[in-house]
Amino acid sequence: MVFTHFRRAPLALALSLVAFPALAASDAELDELRAQVRALRDSYEARLAELESRLARQATPAPAAVAAPAPVADGPRGFNPEVSLTLQGQYRRMKDIDERHISGFAALAEHDDEHDHGGERGFSLDHTELVLAANIDSHYRGLVNFGIIDGEVEVEEAWFQTTGMGHGLTLRGGRFLSSIGYLNAQHAHAWDFADAPLMYTALFGEHGNYGNDGLQLKWVLPTDLFAEVGVEIGRGAKFPGTDRDVNGIGSSAIFAHLGGDVGTSHSWRAGLSYLNARAADRHSHFEDVGGEEVTGDFTGRSRTWIADAVWKWAPDGNAGVRALTLQAEFFQRREDGDLSCEGEAGSACATAVDSDYRTRQRGWYAQAVYKFHPQWRVGLRHDRLDPGTRDYGDNNANIARENHSPKRNSVMVDWSPSEFSRLRLQLARDQSMAGETDNQLWLQYVMSLGAHGAHRF
Amino acid sequence: MTRLFLVALLCLGLTGPARAGLNVFATLPEWGALARVIGGDAVTVFVATHARQDPHHIEARPSLIARARQADLVVANGAELEIGWLPAVLSAAGNRAIQPGLPGYFEAAAQVTLLEVPARVDRADGDVHPAGNPHIGLDPRLLLTVGAALQARMAALDPAQAAVYDANWSAFRTRWQAAIDRWQARAAPLRGRAIVVHHTAYPYFTHWLGLTRAGTLEPKPGVAPGSAHLAALRDALAGQRVLAIVRPPYAPEGPGQWLAGQSGIPLLRLPIRVEASADEAGLTAWFDGMIDALLATQR
Numbered sequence: 001m002v003f004t005h006f007r008r009a010p011l012a013l014a015l016s017l018v019a020f021p022a023l024a025a026s027d028a029e030l031d032e033l034r035a036q037v038r039a040l041r042d043s044y045e046a047r048l049a050e051l052e053s054r055l056a057r058q059a060t061p062a063p064a065a066v067a068a069p070a071p072v073a074d075g076p077r078g079f080n081p082e083v084s085l086t087l088q089g090q091y092r093r094m095k096d097i098d099e100r101h102i103s104g105f106a107a108l109a110e111h112d113d114e115h116d117h118g119g120e121r122g123f124s125l126d127h128t129e130l131v132l133a134a135n136i137d138s139h140y141r142g143l144v145n146f147g148i149i150d151g152e153v154e155v156e157e158a159w160f161q162t163t164g165m166g167h168g169l170t171l172r173g174g175r176f177l178s179s180i181g182y183l184n185a186q187h188a189h190a191w192d193f194a195d196a197p198l199m200y201t202a203l204f205g206e207h208g209n210y211g212n213d214g215l216q217l218k219w220v221l222p223t224d225l226f227a228e229v230g231v232e233i234g235r236g237a238k239f240p241g242t243d244r245d246v247n248g249i250g251s252s253a254i255f256a257h258l259g260g261d262v263g264t265s266h267s268w269r270a271g272l273s274y275l276n277a278r279a280a281d282r283h284s285h286f287e288d289v290g291g292e293e294v295t296g297d298f299t300g301r302s303r304t305w306i307a308d309a310v311w312k313w314a315p316d317g318n319a320g321v322r323a324l325t326l327q328a329e330f331f332q333r334r335e336d337g338d339l340s341c342e343g344e345a346g347s348a349c350a351t352a353v354d355s356d357y358r359t360r361q362r363g364w365y366a367q368a369v370y371k372f373h374p375q376w377r378v379g380l381r382h383d384r385l386d387p388g389t390r391d392y393g394d395n396n397a398n399i400a401r402e403n404h405s406p407k408r409n410s411v412m413v414d415w416s417p418s419e420f421s422r423l424r425l426q427l428a429r430d431q432s433m434a435g436e437t438d439n440q441l442w443l444q445y446v447m448s449l450g451a452h453g454a455h456r457f
Numbered sequence: 458m459t460r461l462f463l464v465a466l467l468c469l470g471l472t473g474p475a476r477a478g479l480n481v482f483a484t485l486p487e488w489g490a491l492a493r494v495i496g497g498d499a500v501t502v503f504v505a506t507h508a509r510q511d512p513h514h515i516e517a518r519p520s521l522i523a524r525a526r527q528a529d530l531v532v533a534n535g536a537e538l539e540i541g542w543l544p545a546v547l548s549a550a551g552n553r554a555i556q557p558g559l560p561g562y563f564e565a566a567a568q569v570t571l572l573e574v575p576a577r578v579d580r581a582d583g584d585v586h587p588a589g590n591p592h593i594g595l596d597p598r599l600l601l602t603v604g605a606a607l608q609a610r611m612a613a614l615d616p617a618q619a620a621v622y623d624a625n626w627s628a629f630r631t632r633w634q635a636a637i638d639r640w641q642a643r644a645a646p647l648r649g650r651a652i653v654v655h656h657t658a659y660p661y662f663t664h665w666l667g668l669t670r671a672g673t674l675e676p677k678p679g680v681a682p683g684s685a686h687l688a689a690l691r692d693a694l695a696g697q698r699v700l701a702i703v704r705p706p707y708a709p710e711g712p713g714q715w716l717a718g719q720s721g722i723p724l725l726r727l728p729i730r731v732e733a734s735a736d737e738a739g740l741t742a743w744f745d746g747m748i749d750a751l752l753a754t755q756r
Contacts, residue, residue: 138558141548166553168526220526220551226519259519264507267518312516318707320511374681374709418680419513419541420580449580452537454545455516 081134082451086189088126093441094430096121099285103404103434104387105202105361106284106335108239109295125149129156129189133451139164145187156187156211168220178210179218179230180253180273181329182308185209186456192325193412194426194442197365198383199331202406203304205239210275212236212251226259226269240302240335241277251277259457264317268310269457275304279337286341286399288348295349296392296399298357300337306330312457321374328366335359341395348398355393362386363406375416383408385432404434412442419453422446479615482528482555484539485512486735487594487743488565488603492532493736494629495608499618503528508732511707512538513584513679517545525550528561530614532607535564536571536591560614566591568606569599572660583677592729596661597637597744601630629737636741641666644748646755651697653690653722655682655704655713658729662747671699674712682712691719701754703727723754 101107127147136142145157159174177185183200188208195201196208204210214234221227236250237243244250253276259269281297288294307330314323339357343349363385371377385406392399408431414424426442478499483489489504496502503524506515512534525531525546533539547556554561571589578587593599608626612619648667652659655674663670671694676686694716702724704713710724717724727747733739 138556161548163548163556164553165551168551170549170551218551220522220549222527224520224523224527226523228522257519260523261518261520267516267520269519316509317507318510318514319516320514320707321709418580419584452540455514455541456545457516457518 081132084131084448084450084453086129086131086187087447087449088128088189088445089124090126090194090442090444091123092121092443094121095436095438097433097436097438100433101285102198102202102385102406102432103402104390104406105385106282106286106296106298106359107202108205109283109285126188127154129187131451135163136160168222170218170220172216172218173214175211175213176216178212178232178253178275179216180210180232180255180275180304181306181331182269182271182310182327183209183329189446189448190453190456192327192367192369192377192379193381193410194424194444195410195428197329197367197381198385198406198408198432199329199363199365202361202363202385203240203331203333207238211238212253214249214251224260226257228257230255236277240279240282240304240333242279242282244278244280251275265313265315267312267457270309271307273306273308275302275306277302277304281340287402288343288398289400290348291400292343292347294341294343294347294399296357296395297340297342298335298337299340300335300357302333302335304331304333310457319371321371323371325369326367327369328364330362330364332362333359339392339395341392341398349395353395353398355395356391357393357395358391359388361388361390377414377416379410379412379414381408381410381412383410383432402434406432408432420448478618479611480527480529481532481611482525482530483532483735484543485534485594486731487600487740488532488534488607489735490731490737490740491600491604491607492530492611494740495604495611495622495626496618497621497625499615499621500611502735504735506730508728508730509706511705512730513541515539515542517542517549521546522549525555526552528552528555530561530563530611531555532563532565534591534593535566536588536593537586538566538591560610563607563610565603565607566593568603569593572664573657583675584679590657590660592658593661594730595659596665597633597640597740598665599661600740601633604629604633632737633740636744640744640748643752647700647748647751650700652700652751653694653702653716655702655708658705659703659727662727666748668700671697674702674704674716681709687712687716691716694720694722701725701751705729706732725750725754727751 127149130146130148131143133143139162140160141163142160143157144155147154147156155175157176159172159176161172162170165171179185183191183197200208212232212234214232216230216232218228218230232253233249234251235243241251253274255271255273257269257271261267278301280299284296284298286294286296309328311326312323335357337357339355341349341353365381365383367379367381369377369379387405390401408428410426410428412424412426414422416422422445424442424444426444428440430438430440478501479496481492481496481500481502482505483492483502484505486504486507489502492500492502505521506512533543556562566588571593573590575582575585575587578585604626608622612622644666651669651671652663653672653674654670657673657678672690674682674687674690676683699722702713702717702722704710704724704726706726706728713724716722727750728743731739731743733742
């Protein structure tokens, strides 16, 4: 094909050159010109034939060099950096409960974590997320994710990641959402429900995920079955750890994921993760045996195992119209260390009491989300936690240990007229606090502007 | 115990399945077919998607990451068709060779001139692709342009097999050109006829055969057809001579069926990519099938 172009181009050029003077030329001159053109063409064709035969004889990739078009820019030609903005807000109807918490599970005392994330009743604006991402150079890619709300900009993620290590290795450094569990690395706007599973709130606080400042190394094995292992080390400032101002490693995590397809309609991923964090004077509120509020400062180790599994079905692998996602995660957390209990005059800890602290707790959630129309999905979720054993040593006499198994059932329906907008209605029966049954209603919107988001599995 | 597990993992990793020749990861079956045509037995080709999947709704599944991890060459369609999943797969795979900008990353759409480049890029216009319409595989002449560039790329990545690639490609080029001539001759009666499309996936096909587009079922690209739009389309089509309503296999049948019932225009299922098999036979059967289906409506 290329050669036919070569053959015609000089001919056309020659003809166009001769065309104008030929108008006024005599027949003899025309014949002469025709002969010249013929000679030109014959010599080109002979030369081309010779070139072609020479190329054919060569075993080197010379033909490739001839056939190759001018260097082309493979890859997205969008803005650099990619910018995306997510708008989130809601109307939420729920009981007026002072100091909401999950019974039996220690959480950071509220004044340590000032802002409320979606905990408000009525209309409220959630974080507006601004994400900038781009390749930094041929070695690194970078991303920053700002959570913006009233006079506050929170750096939710800010990391660089290698693109050029090869061998299945990827190193990430900076602040990132840990890859433990399944849901942890997802931001709130990507969740299938308006709120995090109880398990994630119990494990990591109101944010519902665990972020860390540090390093992550991931290795994807060279196998057809997806297998990935990773290790993370970092500052460990977030709950269940605390910022301890040390030179060493504050928290570390390891994780392994397996995944694959079954036929054309099914795909799955399963994982096992372990998080090891350290806390110093982690400030929590407890209720003493007389019902008064006391504070407990925990110093020690917090170790969490998470097992996760996701199964997705779409008829013939086409998720455009119908699809089902089943997802479940289970955790077990052990915390060992010391507890210092303090309280106001009249409470059981009016004089500070130091004791051992040892908890063994677990919980799980399971959910199903069914897409029954290109724009509509419904979802069901069940959350359940087991407060397990809590041994506060000498403080067993001072701190009440509620024997309540928190649970919650949620149902949602969402409508996504396009990939970039989603409106959701969610109803939940929340029994995460002893003695309270809270029937909640959410109307939520999630809208994204700018760069096209990734369809993560 | 943990140590034993890690050692076992390491062994598994180091003794991964050995493959001969280039390991190609093709996002679409037509590009997989071209890689197979060029590479023959000298390459291993993995095709990530098939014709019955909506290309806009693919997820970065673990299985795709595992295959991309082992690839020497990614053959992508480009023009943002895979924007939802390919960047995520490439970023998770930890494979340096296939990153955009390197020889191991090839984009078909970058080799040709795209149609329907939007004058303005606004999501209010639906799921528009700023670079132009990405469904280039439906013009068989473009497969020759893309294939020539792909053959050059494969030869550059694997010089030892360059002569094989060149020979395979030259032979295919001749057969394919003959097939194009045959299709054009058969489709001559279709020239100037109009079709209604479900999604704007067919401009390269209509451009090639001289068909025109009388309307789209989707009010905007990627937006599901609503009843008001369909009724307006039915009214607009009244009195027009329309050959067929065509839909890709992954699109729901309902809207097209409704319009077909209202207007009497036949509804056809025209795959926008190779459906039978990602090889030369599949490529040929694909175009044969589409032209057969359109010609059949004329009888």
